[in-house]
Amino acid sequence: MDRAWWKTYLDDVRLTFRGDRLSSARSINGVETVRFYQGGNSGAGAMSLAEHFGARRIILLGYDCGYAGDGKRHWHGDHPKGLGNAVSMPKWAAQFADMAGHLGNCKIVNASRRSALKLWPRQRLDQALEGA
Template sequence: MIKREWAGETAVIIAGGPSLTVEDAVYCQGRARAVVVNDGYRIAPFADLLYAGDAAWWDGHQGAPSFAGQKWTQSKVAALRWSLRHIQSQHAYGISDSPERIHSGQNSGFQALNLTYLLGARRILLLGFDMQPTGGSRHWFGNHPPELHRDSNYAAWRGWFDIAAKQLVCRGVEVVNCSRETALTVFPRSTIQACL
């Protein structure tokens, strides 16, 4: 069960989109709670929390032993194998309000957003949420290795955020997309420097 450890706080979710820069990620340090998605721990090792949904990712990174913050996943297998915090994931539309589960959104960025909301953040800033190939790349670090590579269904992923955006507004949660390049247009846009 998730406790509202970050009630009322500002949090930044640092995802893997190719427009993410080291400067933007480092700017967050000490200014807000930070959540990194997948390989984001390499660019923002100071983050409070690392979220990765796939067991294969955790296996490929050997449980990310260099990361000192909280480690969360929806994978029971990965949680047991690498001593991670586990949160059940449900394939359902919108944001989960239950402290016992998140909704999948079919991608780790969405899952991290739901987790951050359940932790109590009332202002959530998004970085690296391109939701499109930018400059011909899928991620700031290049492509995942073949065992982790799968086709990115950006249009379907954006659809999950469409529903969640309306719910979050109704719940008094402000979400701002600070990604430098993005096809995710359901949230207001700004820069991380202006927001922090």
């Protein structure tokens, strides 16, 4: 997942990020390959990766699954040419529905401020963290 992203940003990541570098893509120098159900988009993949490492409760933040009022697709601005810019958003509802079937061991709460994603119960973040 996201081989093109790693190719573009790996040098920056090496300089600034000290955590584990993980991907389902193989043979990326300096990035550990982890086998997990990817789910078709990075948000679904992140949920699956969390379960892979033992999460049994996942709180979603920033899963708005829609464009901003000004048309922006990411909080950080668009990726450079050649990287995905949420053009597959129309597929996300089905991809998250599929992911729901793979996360049977997890309780999922959507604490995003706004979200088009209706699969999991919504809660304010402070309420979701009370149950942590």
